[in-house]
Amino acid sequence: MSTQQPLIFDEIDEPGLHTIEVYKRRGGYGDRLHKALTMPPEALVEELKASGLRGRGGAGFSMGMKASFMPKGTMDKYLVCNADESEPGTFKDRELMQKIPHLLIEGMIIAAHAAGANRAFIFIRGEYVQQADILDAALVEAYDAGLLGDNILGTGHSLSLAVHRGAGAYICGEETGLLDSLEGKRGNPRLKPPFPANQGLYQGPTLINNVETLATVPLIVEMGGARYAEIGAEGSTGTKLISISGNVQRPGNYEIELGMSSRDIIYGLAGGPADGREIKLWFPGGSSSPVLTKDDLDLPYDFNTLAKAGSMLGSGAIIVVDDSNSVVDVCLWLAEFYRHESCGKCTPCREGTNWTVKMLERIQSGLATPMDLDIMASVQEQIIGNCLCVLGDAMAMPVGSMVKKFRGEFEAHIEAARAANTLTGDEDAPELALLQGAVV
Amino acid sequence: MSLPDVKRFSHGSRVPGWDDAVDLTKDPQEIPDPATTPVPADLRAEIEHHIAKYPDRRSAAIPALAAAQRLHGWCSPEAFRQVACVMRLTPAYLVAVASFYDMLDTRPVGHKRVYVCTNISCSLRGGRKLLGDLQEAVGENVEVQVRGFECLGACDIAPMVSVDGVFVGPVDEGEVQELADQINSGADPLPAKQLIKRPSADPNANTREWDRPGTDFEQVESEIERPAPGSDPLPTEPSSFGPPMGRPDPEDEA
Numbered sequence: 001m002s003t004q005q006p007l008i009f010d011e012i013d014e015p016g017l018h019t020i021e022v023y024k025r026r027g028g029y030g031d032r033l034h035k036a037l038t039m040p041p042e043a044l045v046e047e048l049k050a051s052g053l054r055g056r057g058g059a060g061f062s063m064g065m066k067a068s069f070m071p072k073g074t075m076d077k078y079l080v081c082n083a084d085e086s087e088p089g090t091f092k093d094r095e096l097m098q099k100i101p102h103l104l105i106e107g108m109i110i111a112a113h114a115a116g117a118n119r120a121f122i123f124i125r126g127e128y129v130q131q132a133d134i135l136d137a138a139l140v141e142a143y144d145a146g147l148l149g150d151n152i153l154g155t156g157h158s159l160s161l162a163v164h165r166g167a168g169a170y171i172c173g174e175e176t177g178l179l180d181s182l183e184g185k186r187g188n189p190r191l192k193p194p195f196p197a198n199q200g201l202y203q204g205p206t207l208i209n210n211v212e213t214l215a216t217v218p219l220i221v222e223m224g225g226a227r228y229a230e231i232g233a234e235g236s237t238g239t240k241l242i243s244i245s246g247n248v249q250r251p252g253n254y255e256i257e258l259g260m261s262s263r264d265i266i267y268g269l270a271g272g273p274a275d276g277r278e279i280k281l282w283f284p285g286g287s288s289s290p291v292l293t294k295d296d297l298d299l300p301y302d303f304n305t306l307a308k309a310g311s312m313l314g315s316g317a318i319i320v321v322d323d324s325n326s327v328v329d330v331c332l333w334l335a336e337f338y339r340h341e342s343c344g345k346c347t348p349c350r351e352g353t354n355w356t357v358k359m360l361e362r363i364q365s366g367l368a369t370p371m372d373l374d375i376m377a378s379v380q381e382q383i384i385g386n387c388l389c390v391l392g393d394a395m396a397m398p399v400g401s402m403v404k405k406f407r408g409e410f411e412a413h414i415e416a417a418r419a420a421n422t423l424t425g426d427e428d429a430p431e432l433a434l435l436q437g438a439v440v
Numbered sequence: 441m442s443l444p445d446v447k448r449f450s451h452g453s454r455v456p457g458w459d460d461a462v463d464l465t466k467d468p469q470e471i472p473d474p475a476t477t478p479v480p481a482d483l484r485a486e487i488e489h490h491i492a493k494y495p496d497r498r499s500a501a502i503p504a505l506a507a508a509q510r511l512h513g514w515c516s517p518e519a520f521r522q523v524a525c526v527m528r529l530t531p532a533y534l535v536a537v538a539s540f541y542d543m544l545d546t547r548p549v550g551h552k553r554v555y556v557c558t559n560i561s562c563s564l565r566g567g568r569k570l571l572g573d574l575q576e577a578v579g580e581n582v583e584v585q586v587r588g589f590e591c592l593g594a595c596d597i598a599p600m601v602s603v604d605g606v607f608v609g610p611v612d613e614g615e616v617q618e619l620a621d622q623i624n625s626g627a628d629p630l631p632a633k634q635l636i637k638r639p640s641a642d643p644n645a646n647t648r649e650w651d652r653p654g655t656d657f658e659q660v661e662s663e664i665e666r667p668a669p670g671s672d673p674l675p676t677e678p679s680s681f682g683p684p685m686g687r688p689d690p691e692d693e694a
Contacts, residue, residue: 252641
């Protein structure tokens, strides 16, 4: 098991850590903030690049690179923190914002300086009412302490920061959907390019980062990019907050050093499934990542290894499914979610998610034939890469991987359910017509 | 076998409202006239507060609709008119926005919003059964809506319920009736199981037992200075607040 001390979760349950008083006592808003604000933005971006910090929201893109794409010159630039955190299985940002909100605010002050932005927003999902209240209270404290607003710490920089509460839509976690939602529209994703770094919020250059990414920035400034890069694995530096849920005995958030063995995480930290149960499958990076099986448990948990294994680290949310569950049920729950959350803008996603659910309902109720499995798999292939954003892909990849890896179980279920279904023999049954999509 | 829950209207559509009467002779709604649209002063103040937070007033649409929903219980036609009047937008624009988001209700429903997570992590631990049980236990109460909701970001306390934003879980079968009674009476839901009291699961996170989490939440609650809804800090409009478009950036010249 890893010996790396937690960076973000260090003494996270200290009473009063959400207040500026305790946070400052622990060195927050201190020398490191002053150092960052007196550095030229370019040097700060170089430091971030040197740290190798990759985005913690899901795509895993280099934070330093992203910041360096921001154009120079005279225009309104924005920094947006993506606190929508709606990927099923992910709840790390919630704990971070709730327990140490000032780390995020400090990170945003520094990142705004690096990006040349002087207006920033935290887009938090509407469901996180208590967390948004805590952030609001933290903002009051930061404004009162002169850390936000005009002339921060006498360095001449200014930053205006506001919390924006969403209203419940998974798609608003997608960066361009988030921007549309923040502009007061329906949260439909935009065509890329132009990327947000060129045309983002209100058509201005915009840097968008996840909560955890921004909260890591002050720590990188403090320890230096090179030192931070020593932690973790090749190509996946640093520590990562991971959320483990599902059939494990100790679900929760854990801070790990990237590159730790997946088995140590699931069995060591989270206690594994209940006694007598075995892992059937697990999602390594939220419900959008292709599933892995118990044969993949010895993989080191980092960006590159998981990508090589055909999955992804995503948001760092591990969902464990044990052998008491049917893979058909899991697949249907998953597809229902994406059908509900598809914004409807692109046809492959809107129709593909809908038909996948219909086919899975048929498989589950015993009205499907083995051929339907291939049709369903081909629908997944037609979704991937054909939409503006990756919501459709996010359903197609795990569903496709489940059909591929558990084909035998799907086929057995189809046969068993057909045999058990009394309707299939009776062609005139009204319920059968209804299930087959007839208009009655 | 279980039949999937397929609800259809008689013409085959699943779209609610397809048979609502439409008066084709009416003109489209315009921006409501302030002289003929009374808006409660509190609501107006809160919407104007939100508008001031953004460079573009339309950005305040969602917080403004949320405020109106808090007042009216749902996004009623009157609520849309009032928000549209203050924001100087058409009601149709706001309806288009509100209908996109799960937390904004464009149909009359109970104003007490109880969401039960039915996503994978919660379903694996009985979230779907909990939804049915809780709906049954709450019973007929026009003030309460209990509905399944997409992942609420609290899989560590699966199966979980959000009672007007207060996350509780894991909810055991034996606690459903207690929770339902608390929801119906407006009491604090399952105080011992609220998420915000939960200590970190990570054994490495804390070097010692802090006495804060899980023990005395009232003290923690009192530490948090909760701003009243809509009184969150307003970003000041500082002098150096973004160089105006087209004008040289003083920092670049320096």
